[in-house]
Amino acid sequence: MGIVASAITEFYVNEYARLKRIVSRILVRPDAADDVIQDTFLKLSDHDLKISDRGLLVRAAQNVARDYNRLEKTRTSLFDKVHDSQIIGEPVSPEKSLMMSDQLQSLFRAIHSMPHRRAQIFLLAKLDEMPYARIAEELGVSLSTVEKEMAAAMAFCHKWQQEHDFP
Structure with a gap:
């Protein structure tokens, strides 16, 4: 860092x-x-x-x-x-769907390239929407550790987005 x-x-x-x-x-x-x-x-x-x-x-x-x-x-x-009738969106072309899938897979590979605990904390916070205090409790670490790992994970993701032109 x-x-x-x-x-x-x-x-x-x-x-x-x-x-x-x-x-x-x-x-x-x-x-x-x-x-x-x-x-x-x-x-x-x-x-x-x-x-x-x-x-x-x-x-x-x-x-x-x-x-x-x-x-x-x-x-x-x-x-x-x-x-309800307005919720149905435009169909996504197979090419666009494949491109989006490739980008998402690339992002997940990048997340999993982070240190294990950092990636785990990031995914719990972002995907599972788990509060930091609960993550700390679940993983048996301090709240400060969760905050530091999230800061590092967010910086990593921000850098990755810029490098890969990810929206």
Whole structure:
């Protein structure tokens, strides 16, 4: 892990609990706080964050939380207006389906190339939507370990996405 990545990871771990409290108060769905915090760090991952940037981090997290609320409100209102007959989408061409399947397989191979515990924590959090505290309990590790592993996994996935032009 590079110097910048380890600095971001350290910043993530040090500020996670405080940011979670802040964004949980803003969010309509406080259970989305982990995702909002991760999105905030992903958005700021190209910046060289320092401890003195706490204000920037808090403001960015607040903005991401407000954006999330707006998006959630839009989704809810649109969903309420959708009829069952409108849910059926366009058929996907076999070529596009194969391409999407190949990309997904490539992504899973990349995830499984991470250290085992990191990949396991990432999949439990993202696919099973398991809260960090429960992951820590299930795996017999500290909450801090889960947070550090998730930060490293998110940085890995972000880098992989950029390298592979993955949407």
